[in-house]
Amino acid sequence: MAEIVQIPGLTSRGEWRLPARINMAQQAMAHAADRLAIIDLTGAVRRDITHGELAVMVDGLARYLMTRIKAGDRVGVLLSQSPWCAAAHLAIWKLGAISVPLFKLFKRDALASRSGDAGVCLVLTDPEGVDLLGDLAEAVLVDRVSLEGEPVAFADTAAETPAVLIYTSGTTGSPKGALHAHRVLTGHLPGVAISHDQLGQSGDCLWTPADWAWIGGLFDVLMPGLALGVPVVAARLDKFTPEACADLVRRGEVRNVFFPPTALRMLKAAGQGLDGLRSVASGGEPLGAEMLAWGQAHFGVTINEFYGQTECNMVASSCGGDYPPQPGCIGRPVPGHELAVIDAEGNPTSAEGDVAVRRGSASMMLEYWNRPAETAAKFCGDWLVTGDRGIWEGDFLRFVGREDDVITSAGYRIGPAEIEDCLMTHPAVATVGVVGKPDSLRTEIVKAYVVLKPDAEATEQALQIYVKDRLAQYSYPREIAFVESLPMTVTGKVIRKELKARAARERRE
Template identity: 75%
Template sequence: MDRLPGLDEEGRWDIPARLNMARQCLSQPNDAVAVIDLTGAGRVDVTYGRLTEMVDGLARALTERVQAGDRVGVLLSQSPWCVAAHLAIWKIGAISVPLFKLFKHDALASRIGDSGAMLVLTDAEGAALLGDLAVPLMAAQIGVEGGSVPSADTGPDDPAVLIYTSGTTGTPKGALHGHRVLTGHLPGVVMSHDYLGQEGDCLWTPADWAWIGGLFDVAMPALALGVPVVAARMAKFDVSECARIVEQGEVRNVFFPPTALRMLKAADARIEGLRSVASGGEPLGAQMLAWGRDALGVDINEFYGQTECNMVASSCGAAFAPRAGCIGKPVAGFEIAVLEGDMPTEGEGDVAIRRGAASMMLGYWNRPDETAAKFRGDWMLTGDRGIWEGDFLRFVGREDDVITSSGYRIGPAEIEDCLLTHPSVATVGVVGKPDELRTEVVKAYVVLKNGAKADAAELQTWVKDRLASYSYPREIEFLDALPMTVTGKVVRRDLKARAMSEGALL
């Protein structure tokens, strides 16, 4: 494939002046299969024609409740209605806010409150999770009778989706993206699946579509490219269920997060019939790449990006051999630099992406100072450290304290804030501790108030019930005092060093 989608013949972005992602995703023939639905007892193939009817039905209902530019939450698991909800919101010019069903009350409340969501599209399960949150709800599955709904006349920089990312301080930040964000993902998605779009291709991921990796690395690119996408629910990753989904859905292309790959390897699983496997979030290493070639029958293509600017580098086994420990080469359309200060360096430095990339955010929602701090001149800082090996980019590590656990990026500040609401907790510091299976586990160092009592199980449940079941501290250590700065801030690097020394014993 000489030319990647979204780019001109010179490898530069080719984005029309008027662009709406709903039109972009529904441009295939009506009788072509859009979504293979495995969420029920059997298999249901949803065509583009049927999906368009679902989108228009939702869009008609939405126009009675919201206006262009309003934020609308989507609290749905993998399903045809999940993609229809986002498409309907984009079609009328509103802004979708993906929400995750593993979130608990406080995590949902912070995202809904910060975004100012006018409405949440959900189902009965999601309504129960929202509980007493003062936000109007609308059922996702509604009637589809009526004519088509015209798409809003949006441009590539008009806001379309607000995706929350974990950070190290304060509440999670919302990365606001325009309608160009999908186009910005297409070259890297195609590349990471050895030129996705071959006859018989069918794409699936166990990652939830509430995350940018599920929504824009899999679901929406598949629709835009005319590749069937499989919708299947796994409350918890299960090796045998994974094999069933691949077989029943006739899956040929999979995005497996690194933890899923490790679990498959630990179970000595073998999956046949795949044409491509992509993975991203953290480097895999030579051993995992060798296992993938043997057990999955393909080279695992690693890719790199983040919520603020995704799919910027990738491997592509069909074009070049992967290099263990590296996260691929820059995808066409993206200019990546490793900076020392303001200047590129041949040594280790800050990984940065030049402004103008189509998948780059418009900015953080209502946080102009933090948006400005994300940039250094013409470069967006990723917060990662890297080094060039020829034209391969090697990931060195994070500059901040974000914890990578089982494929999730977890901000320690949100967990610390949650634990501090417990009546027995005086101070707390949260860091990531090395773990062979999950990359890191969340570890909390806790100081209790004088005379107060609480055990680890009680505090773990406290976080599980309020934030998310995946982000609770799997380890809690009680201390008499935490390392503090003169201004009273917890010195996380000292706690991190302590956790690293413990992790080295694993």
């Protein structure tokens, strides 16, 4: 059994005793200057970045930002996996400002909705990001700042001081921003450590194919790795392939990986094993017994499943080094996070119900940005309601299904409303309904049911390109059906439940 990693602020009884003052940047940069922080594989030659070198980059950005922003300002970070991406977030937090992760696969409309809603004052990026932003926001090239100068002091921030605003997909309206405080990194550490059979052992080295713009890349991998003193591999795979994955694991001397389920299915389909791994974690949707058995045979380790969401992450996990997995279940509650399955009245139940997390979890959001009504609706008494359905099997939580209409595709959570809004701006489209269609590789694909305007014409390919050019490459409808009408409520809302049932029947047929 691996030595148990001690998490500052968490008692042996699994209760939070957080200090009143926390700064996430200081927490992630607390190691010796010569300790390896990031293995940079984004270029042709491997570069090893120490904590001391990372600190120089952080201070260079912080000195520049001090002349432009103040505490509480929102600053975008439009960067892929790279040392500069890590430095950008850390510099923003060091000054007490709020970072807003933005994804390189976003197109103009998606970037505009998020940066506009957040009130972003400027965006830290690279030349590619400058082209993506256009005139949406002022862009600052991170590698152009001076690295000469004195270190910058850490802002005196509280555990509850806002630090990062991460946008999550929803079922209605535009994406919502989950506002997190400086305690959020601490809140992730127990679950991250457990899901990697006590991450922080000698020789550990962490990587994920997930982009660092998502909570899964930023707070399940990058920042916990830095805080625990575990080197993190930065690599940009233009396209995930089993061969490229195996090569990266070898070159980066990776021992610990977070794989979204789709990546695991691609590796399994190719028969691609990986050597030298000590732990493999996966989250997003449950894995079956067959996948767990395959992972044991081809990785030599038990795949540890974990559970959470942008609003409150890393709250349940398996730990193969301590106990065997229970296929179909998403693990046990992580210390520091009280989970329950509750009924419609908010009472814990042993029957199927809503998966919920009690207030007090250190990884729980403060609020939805500028959305008090939706923040209030997310809670039922003392419980944050995840929108997922579950049932207890002993002390393991079994995931039953998603209560809302969010589409889970290749590890991404995609809100149908944003795609519907985009398609509705096409001159040929009268109305549209978007749902997830079951898919053996991606879990679900985006399926759009489109009603065209009288005498209007549009092809499936044309509408797909229309969405790709405006939202993101991963969220376009992979299938489009042209229909005469959509199922509607009396108030004119699309009944997605009926469309989802239709999509499921299509797959079976």
